[in-house]
Every structure is written in C-alpha cells, then in structure tokens.
Amino acid sequence: MTAFDQASARKLKNSEQLFTGTEVDKGMKSAEPLITFRNVCLDFVGRRILQDINLSIGRQEFVCVVGPSGCGKTTTLRLIAGLLQPTSGEIVYNGKPVREPARDIAVVFQDYTNALLPWRTAAGNVSLALEAAGVPRTERPDRIAALLEKVGLGNRGEAYPSELSGGMQQRLQIARCLAQEPSVLLMDEPFGALDAMTRQHLQDQVLRIMDQSGTTVFFVTHDLEEAIYLADRVIALAPNPGRVAEVFDIKLPRPRNQLTTREDPEFLRLRRKIFDFVQESEA
Amino acid sequence: MKGLVFPLVALVALQILAMVWGIESDNLASPVSVLQAAWTAALDGTVLTAASHTLSTTLGGLAIGGTLGLLLGLLIGLVQPIDRLLTVSLEFLRPVPSVALIPIALLIFGLGYRMELVIVAKGCFWPILIMTRAAIRGIHPRLMEVSRMLKLGPVARIWKIFLPAALPRLFVGLRLAAGVGLTIAVTVEIATNPYGLGYAVMFAQQSFRPDLMFGMLLWIGIIGWSFNAFLLFAQNRLFGRAALVGARS
Amino acid sequence: MNKNTTRTGKILWLLASLAFAAALIAGWQLIANMRLISPVFLPGPDRAFDAAVTGFESGELGGKLLLTVERMIYGWVLSSILGVALGTLIGSSALARSYFGPTLEFIRPLPASAIAPIAITLFGLSNASVLVLIAFGTIWPMLLATIHGFAAIHPRLTEVGHVLKLSRLETIWKIALPNAVPDILASMRLGLTISLILTIVGEMLMGLEGIGNSILLAARSFDAPNLYAGVILIGLIGLVSNLLLDMMDRRLLRWRPSR
Numbered sequence: 200m201t202a203f204d205q206a207s208a209r210k211l212k213n214s215e216q217l218f219t220g221t222e223v224d225k226g227m228k229s230a231e232p233l234i235t236f237r238n239v240c241l242d243f244v245g246r247r248i249l250q251d252i253n254l255s256i257g258r259q260e261f262v263c264v265v266g267p268s269g270c271g272k273t274t275t276l277r278l279i280a281g282l283l284q285p286t287s288g289e290i291v292y293n294g295k296p297v298r299e300p301a302r303d304i305a306v307v308f309q310d311y312t313n314a315l316l317p318w319r320t321a322a323g324n325v326s327l328a329l330e331a332a333g334v335p336r337t338e339r340p341d342r343i344a345a346l347l348e349k350v351g352l353g354n355r356g357e358a359y360p361s362e363l364s365g366g367m368q369q370r371l372q373i374a375r376c377l378a379q380e381p382s383v384l385l386m387d388e389p390f391g392a393l394d395a396m397t398r399q400h401l402q403d404q405v406l407r408i409m410d411q412s413g414t415t416v417f418f419v420t421h422d423l424e425e426a427i428y429l430a431d432r433v434i435a436l437a438p439n440p441g442r443v444a445e446v447f448d449i450k451l452p453r454p455r456n457q458l459t460t461r462e463d464p465e466f467l468r469l470r471r472k473i474f475d476f477v478q479e480s481e482a
Numbered sequence: 483m484k485g486l487v488f489p490l491v492a493l494v495a496l497q498i499l500a501m502v503w504g505i506e507s508d509n510l511a512s513p514v515s516v517l518q519a520a521w522t523a524a525l526d527g528t529v530l531t532a533a534s535h536t537l538s539t540t541l542g543g544l545a546i547g548g549t550l551g552l553l554l555g556l557l558i559g560l561v562q563p564i565d566r567l568l569t570v571s572l573e574f575l576r577p578v579p580s581v582a583l584i585p586i587a588l589l590i591f592g593l594g595y596r597m598e599l600v601i602v603a604k605g606c607f608w609p610i611l612i613m614t615r616a617a618i619r620g621i622h623p624r625l626m627e628v629s630r631m632l633k634l635g636p637v638a639r640i641w642k643i644f645l646p647a648a649l650p651r652l653f654v655g656l657r658l659a660a661g662v663g664l665t666i667a668v669t670v671e672i673a674t675n676p677y678g679l680g681y682a683v684m685f686a687q688q689s690f691r692p693d694l695m696f697g698m699l700l701w702i703g704i705i706g707w708s709f710n711a712f713l714l715f716a717q718n719r720l721f722g723r724a725a726l727v728g729a730r731s
Numbered sequence: 732m733n734k735n736t737t738r739t740g741k742i743l744w745l746l747a748s749l750a751f752a753a754a755l756i757a758g759w760q761l762i763a764n765m766r767l768i769s770p771v772f773l774p775g776p777d778r779a780f781d782a783a784v785t786g787f788e789s790g791e792l793g794g795k796l797l798l799t800v801e802r803m804i805y806g807w808v809l810s811s812i813l814g815v816a817l818g819t820l821i822g823s824s825a826l827a828r829s830y831f832g833p834t835l836e837f838i839r840p841l842p843a844s845a846i847a848p849i850a851i852t853l854f855g856l857s858n859a860s861v862l863v864l865i866a867f868g869t870i871w872p873m874l875l876a877t878i879h880g881f882a883a884i885h886p887r888l889t890e891v892g893h894v895l896k897l898s899r900l901e902t903i904w905k906i907a908l909p910n911a912v913p914d915i916l917a918s919m920r921l922g923l924t925i926s927l928i929l930t931i932v933g934e935m936l937m938g939l940e941g942i943g944n945s946i947l948l949a950a951r952s953f954d955a956p957n958l959y960a961g962v963i964l965i966g967l968i969g970l971v972s973n974l975l976l977d978m979m980d981r982r983l984l985r986w987r988p989s990r
Contacts, residue, residue: 282890300894313887318909318986327905331895361988379895485833509852570748571755577969579928582943582962584935585950589958590772661840669844669928673935674947680844687848695848703841710840 231294233258233383233415234279239288241274247440248274252288254434254443261409261416263426263433267477271441272419273309276385279417280306292383302332305376307386311368315360321347321371322356328378342378349408350374366397370404377408384409386418390425399457402429406455423477427469428455435473437480444480447473511693520697528682529701536671536678537705539595540663543602548659551607552652555614556640565615580605580666584674595677598670605666606659613655617648650721657713664706679705774955779963782956792945796964799930799941802858803968806865807926811919814870818877822911823903828882835875843868843925844932851937861933868929869922876918880911913984920976927969942968 232255241249249271256262264272277283278290281300290297292304305328308314315324325343334342347353350370352363360368369389376384386405390398406429409416420426426433430449437444449469451460460466493513500512511519523529558565580601587597621644629643645652671680679702686694756776762768763775770778786792821827821835846868854860884907892902934943946961 280894282893300896302896304894306890306894308887308890310887313885314891316888316906316909318912320986327891328895330905331897331901359986361986484829488830489834566744567748567751570745571752574752574966574970577924577973578962578966579924579931579969581928581931581935582946582965585946585958586962588947589950589953589955665842665844668842669932672842672844672847673932680842683845683848687852692852695852699845699849702845703837706841707837 232256233260233293234417235291236275236278237288237291239278239285239290241271241278241283242286249278249285250440250442252441252443256415256417259413259415261418261429261431263418263420263430264436265420265423265426265433265473265477266436266441266444267438267480268421269441270436270438272421272436273387274441275436276306276387276417276419279383280304280385282306302379303382305379305381305384307369307372307376307384307389309388309391311365311372311389311392312360314372315368315375317360320357320359321352321363321374324360324371325375325378328375332379346374346378347371349377350404364397366393366401369393369401373405373408377412381414383415383417386416388419388421391421398425403457405429406453410454423470423473424461427451427466427473428457428460433469433473435476435480445476509692511696515693516696516700518697519691519693520700523682523694523697523701529698532677532679532682532698533701533705535595536664536667536680537709539598539602539678540660540667542599543667544606544656544660544663546599547603547606547663548610548656550603551610551655551659552614555611556618556644558611559615559618560640560644576608581669581673584670588674593675598667598675598677601670602663602666606663609659609662610652610655613651613658614648617651617655618644620651621647653717653721657710657717660713661706661710664709668702668706771953771955774959778956779959782954783960783964786957786960792960792964795940795942795945796968798939799934799943799965800968802861802865802933802941803923803926803930803972806862806869806930807919807923809862810866810869810922810926811873813866814873814918814922815877815915817870818874818911819881819903819908821874822878822881823899823907828878832878835871835878839871839875843871843929847929847932847936856937856939858939861930861937861939864933865926865929869925872918872921872925873915876914877911880914881907883914884910913987916976916980916983920973920980923972923976924969927965927972931965 234254234256236252236254239249239252240247252275264275266272274283278285279292279297281297281304284298292301316327319327322340322343325346326339329339329342343356344353347356350373352367352370352374355363355367360371363371373389390401393401402425405416408414416429418426418429427449433447433449434443435445435447436442447469451463451465451469497513500510500514558568583601583604584597587600591597591600625643625647629639634642667678668680671678672684673680675681676685679698683695683698683702686692686698759773760775760777763770763773763778774782783792821831844864847864850860850864850867854863888906888910889902892906897905930941931943933939934941935947938944942961942965946958946965949955949958949961
C-alpha cells in the first residue's frame with residue numbers, strides 16, 4: 200500500500216465516522232457506533248469516580264483521552280476492557296453490554312514490564328495470545344514471526360523481556376495485542392515511560408499499523424501533543440468526579456508526519472485550545 | 483478468624499472419630515486425651531524441666547555461635563581480601579549439616595549439655611555470619627565516604643557507623659539463628675541426647691504413650707511459636723520497617 | 732582495568748583461596764601429628780582419608796553412601812511433588828488460602844525432626860518410616876513457597892489473563908505456576924538441605940544402614956578416622972547437591988535479569 204492509498208483509506212474512514220458528544224453531531228449516521236457509554240457512573244469505596252459518561256466511538260476511529268491525573272482516564276479504559284463494571288449505566292460494545300473481557304478487545308498496559316511474562320521469550324509472549332485463541336500449534340511460528348516483524352522485533356524473537364529495552368518491551372506488548380486480531384485496541388498511556396525519540400517512533404508505528412488493520416483505537420495519554428498528533432477525536436475529561444468536559448475534532452491530514460504535522464497551524468491552534476481548556480478545568 | 487476454622491473442624495472430627503470407633507491405642511490418641519496429657523505434663527513439671535534444658539541450650543549456643551559468627555562476619559565483611567581468601571573454605575564447610583556433627587560431639591563430650599551446646603552453636607554460627615556479612619555489604623557507600631570525610635578511627639567507624647547501620651539486618655540474622663538453634667536443639671534431643679523437649683517426646687513414644695507424645699509435640703509447637711513470635715515482635719518494636727527491608731534482600 | 736585482568740584476578744583469588752583451604756588442612760594435620768588434641772578425638776586428615784579409601788575399596792562405604800543419597804533424593808522429590816501439588820490446590824484459591832494459610836504458618840517454624848516420633852509410631856523402625864519422616868519434614872518450604880508464588884502474582888498479569896480470556900487451568904499452568912518457579916526453586920534448595928538432615932537423623936534413630944548410622948556407630952566404638960571420613964562425605968553430599976541445584980537454577984531461570 201502506498202502512502203497515498205493509506206491516506207485516502209483513512210480519509211474514507213473519517214468521512215464514515217459518527218460524531219456524537221457535545222460539540223458536533225453531523226448526522227452522518229451511516230454506521231452504528233462500535234462502543235457506546237450510556238449514563239455510566241462508577242463509585243469506588245463510597246467515592247464517585249465517574250459521573251454520567253456518555254460517549255460513542257465509531258468503527259475504525261482513533262480516539263484519544265486526555266485530562267489531569269485522577270479524572271478517570273484509565274478507569275474509562277478498564278470499563279471498555281470489561282475489567283471493571285459500572286455502578287450504573289452501561290457500556291455497549293457491538294450491540295451487547297460489556298460484562299467481561301472480550302477476545303477481540305486488546306489492552307496495551309502502561310507498565311509493560313509487569314504485563315509481559317518474564318519467563319517467556321518475545322516469541323513466547325506473542326504465542327500466549329495465540330494459545331488463548333486456540334490457534335493450532337503448527338500455525339503459530341509463522342504468525343509470531345510476522346507479528347514480531349510488524350513491530351520491528353523480527354530478530355529478537357528469542358530474547359527474554361529483561362533483555363529488551365523499554366521501547367522494545369512495549370512494542371512486544373503491542374505485538375501480543377495484535378495477535379488477538381482485535382477490533383478494538385485499548386492503550387493506557389502506552390508511551391508514558393519512554394523517552395521522547397522512542398515515543399515519536401512508536402507513535403508513527405502505531406499509526407501505520409492501525410492504518411493497515413483498520414482497528415478502532417482508544418488511547419489514554421496525559422500528553423496533549425501526542426493526543427492531537429494521533430487522534431481523529433480528542434476527549435478531554437475533567438476531575439472530581441470524572442466526567443466528559445469537551446470533545447475536540449482533529450481534522451489534520453493523514454498520513455501525519457512528526458515534523459510537518461506538528462508545525463501545521465491547525466495543530467498549533469488545537470494545542471493552544473486544548474491546553475487552555477485543560478488548564479482552566481484544572482484550576 | 484477463617485484460619486481457626488480448619489484446625490478446629492479437624493480436631494472435632496478426630497475426636498468424634500475417636501469416640502465412635504475407639505481409635506485409642508498404643509499408636510493414636512484422641513484430641514481430648516492429648517490435651518489432658520499436655521495439661522498434666524505442665525502441672526507435674528515435666529514441661530518446665532524439659533523446656534528449660536532446651537531453651538538454655540538454645541540461648542547458650544546462640545550466644546557462643548552468634549558471637550563467633552558476628553566476629554568473623556565483621557572481619558570478612560569489612561576486609562574484602564580475607565573474604566576472598568576464605569571463600570573456598572567456607573563454601574566447603576557450610577554444607578556440612580549440623581546433625582552430622584552429633585557423633586563427633588558425642589565422641590568428644592559424651593551425652594549431655596555440652597555436646598548439644600556445641601552443635602547448636604555451630605548451627606547458629608552460619609546464619610549470623612552470612613547476615614553480618616550481608617549487612618556490612620549492604621551499607622550505602624555514602625556512609626563509608628562520610629566516615630572517611632569525618633576522619634573516624636577504625637574503632638569509631640565500626641562502633642558509630644557500621645554497627646548502627648547494620649543493626650536491623652543483624653537482628654534479622656539473630657532471629658533466624660534463634661529459630662535454627664531451637665530446631666537443632668530439639669533435633670539433637672530426638673536423635674541422641676536424653677534431655678529436653680525432644681527427648682520427652684521420644685520417651686513418650688517409646689513408652690507407648692501417644693497422648694503424652696502428641697501433648698509434648700503440642701508444647702514444642704507452643705514454645706517454638708511463642709519464641710518466634712517474641713523475637714518477631716522485638717524486631718518490629720526495635721527496628722520497624724528497617725528490619726523488613728533487611729529481611730527481604 | 733579491562734575484562735582480562737579482572738578475570739585473571741578472579742582466578743588468582745580462587746587459587747589463593749584454595750591454597751588457604753589447603754593450609755587449613757595442613758594445619759589440621761600438624762595439630763594431629765603434634766598430638767595437641769588426643770588422636771582418639773581428632774585423627775589427622777591422612778587417617779580419615781585412609782579410612783575412606785579402605786571403606787570404598789571394600790565396597791561397604793560406597794553402598795552406604797548410595798543408600799543415604801537415595802533416601803535423601805527420594806524424600807526430596809516426593810516432598811517437592813507433594814508440596815507443589817498441594818500448594819497449587821491451596822494457592823490457586825484465595826478462599827482456600829484464607830482457611831489453610833494460618834494453620835500452615837503455625838506449623839512452619841516447628842522442628843521438622845518432630846515428625847520422627849509420629850513416623851515411628853505409625854510405621855515402626857523401617858525404610859517407609861524414614862521416607863515419611865523426610866517427606867513430611869521437608870514438604871513445608873515447597874508448600875509455602877508455591878502458595879506464596881500464587882498469592883504474589885502481579886495484578887497486571889492476572890489482568891492479561893482476563894483480557895486474553897484464559898481458562899482457570901490455563902491461568903494456573905501458563906501464568907501462576909511459572910510465576911512461582913523462582914520461589915519454588917529457592918524452597919527446593921532449602922528442602923534438599925532439610926532432606927539431608929532428616930535422612931541422617933532418620934538413619935541414626937532407626938538404625939538403618941547408611942552414612943548417618945555408620946558415623947554414629949563409629950563414634951560409639953571410638954573409631955575416629957571412620958567417623959571423620961563419614962562426616963566429610965556427608966559434607967560432600969551437601970556440596971555436590973548444592974552445585975547441581977545451582978546448575979538447575981541457571982538453566983531454569985535464564986529469563987531473570989542477570990544479577
């Protein structure tokens with residue numbers, strides 16, 4: 200696929216998207232949303248963590264969630280993952296309420312070191328997802344090799360996680376998630392612990408892989424620029440209790456580029472707008 | 483609370499079993515008769531005599547073995563060349579189990595207090611040696627630099643910097659060694675030495691008194707457990723979380 | 732300083748350390764020769780060595796050594812299997828942990844040899860009895876380490892299991908047990924030490940043929956050379972088995988970050 204094809208494919212997707220939320224509702228109801236939050240509230244030991252969340256996420260959409268710490272970003276992600284249940288309201292995925300984890304929803308955890316099996320090699324870690332999905336033993340090696348190749352770990356299959364750098368470990372976790380052939384990829388501050396160069400590199404890698412696979416991405420981050428750079432839509436949460444404060448549409452052209460996109464006046468305008476907004480809500 | 487359910491249910495079940503089928507014999511006793519025997523043994527002084535022998539041997543062995551272990555541990559901890567020189571010798575001596583020394587101690591001292599003391603001391607020597615060495619090694623290099631900058635003499639260095647810094651871990655070593663010492667004392671008594679708690683159990687077994695045998699085992703459990711709990715309490719009281727760090731590494 | 736000089740430095744220190752050990756043995760020989768301690772209590776290393784050679788030549792000592800090592804290994808393997816299996820049963824359920832945990836913690840600090848009189852009561856003075864003594868005296872570290880390994884799984888790994896929808900058995904086999912392996916290996920090391928101790932105690936108590944019993948008989952007949960030869964052999968059993976465990980650790984724990 201050429202860069203041009205990728206770009207047009209992504210644009211096509213954008214045009215199909217369903218925008219709900221507070222700001223825009225363009226009425227392009229060509230497809231049902233993939234994930235819907237309906238009046239979701241969550242209490243934890245007597246404290247309200249999330250208040251009345253209403254959200255829709257379209258197929259193949261890339262949504263980033265930003266907000267100050269303690270606003271329930273990660274909690275929202277864990278609700279979609281089925282690792283948490285709401286106190287009231289419901290989360291609907293593919294027309295059915297989420298009650299437990301689903302095999303086609305993958306989670307990339309922030310603390311990759313804890314989320315990998317330290318006693319399995321890189322290949323073994325990817326294999327775990329294939330084993331869980333019941334892929335026959337004979338088919339696994341080829342698929343593992345392809346997945347590792349995709350995240351740029353083609354020659355590190357026999358390495359143990361402790362022998363890999365932080366960036367490599369996180370790519371390995373992404374490879375394991377891709378092995379699930381997910382419809383939805385949930386990413387919880389996946390690059391938060393990495394240095395700036397590695398982070399940019401991985402951002403582009405994720406964009407490229409998502410373009411190829413057409414996966415829906417729900418991406419939690421505290422880095423506003425990262426959110427704008429990656430997303431079709433940025434959702435800003437406000438704390439105490441966590442609620443949706445604002446939704447921003449990102450209409451920057453794809454494919455995006457670390458230099459040109461970040462210098463785009465629209466990028467700078469969005470950055471200013473979201474930054475001001477978050478500052479305000481935090482004050 | 484839940485932890486008490488299992489032992490209580492098991493004991494009641496055993497008692498019912500004993501009463502219905504009458505398993506009382508030369509080999510087995512019901513929980514109630516075990517408790518009775520344990521109670522009688524406490525009243526007639528059997529427990530006190532036996533426990534005082536075992537505990538005094540444990541503490542004596544701990545004092546002798548612990549002191550030697552502490553001194554050698556300080557030496558190899560502070561002077562690295564000596565540590566390296568002793569590596570092979572220590573690695574060869576360490577795996578010799580204490581109980582293997584029973585016959586040697588028996589040959590030299592005969593049965594009695596002294597042979598048991600020597601073996602307990604040998605058993606306490608190793609944990610203290612290893613923990614002392616680790617404690618000295620675990621002192622942050624910054625403290626070493628501080629002591630050098632302050633121009634402290636070697637005695638002041640050990641007394642004012644190293645020992646206080648290493649104390650929490652040393653106490654962990656002491657606690658471990660005390661546990662080992664008690665275990666070894668009882669083992670020596672069970673294997674050969676006709677004194678103390680271990681022998682009391684063997685004597686009950688040999689005179690076909692299963693109630694007394696289990697009763698004395700119960701006392702060993704209670705005494706061992708309280709000994710351990712007391713040392714743990716002292717450790718937490720004296721060093722709090724500092725000792726926890728030492729125990730983990 | 733480059734890598735080469737530190738390696739030669741290490742070898743030199745090892746040689747020096749060996750030389751020191753040799754000097755200790757020479758010192759022992761000297762003390763024995765000068766009769767500073769009565770030869771009844773302390774034979775020289777030469778006499779102990781002679782006794783070992785004679786013992787091996789007659790085949791008697793080798794046979795006893797084999798019996799002792801066999802007992803130690805049987806008991807250790809048995810207790811390891813039992814300990815890990817039982818630990819898995821208890822450890823994989825938080826409910827079971829809360830019911831059985833406190834009882835096990837209570838029993839843990841008790842002297843393992845205290846099981847000996849019970850074993851004799853139930854099985855008499857026999858090989859089976861020694862095996863019961865070793866197995867039940869040695870089981871605790873493995874049992875508790877397995878339970879602990881299950882309890883100490885990082886919550887993130889549990890979540891990975893949930894998200895991948897692993898079954899309960901798969902979770903135990905692929906996540907919980909491998910997670911417990913370092914703990915289990917460390918406990919098996921301790922277990923082997925306890926197993927050797929209980930083998931010797933058992934042989935002494937029950938008068939079964941083996942090194943443990945033979946050193947006790949040697950002491951009773953004031954046969955110091957054979958006594959010392961036996962004790963040294965027992966030390967060697969401990970040393971060699973520890974070295975073998977080191978190798979096993981290195982093989983099984985390759986994935987751990989190098990210390």
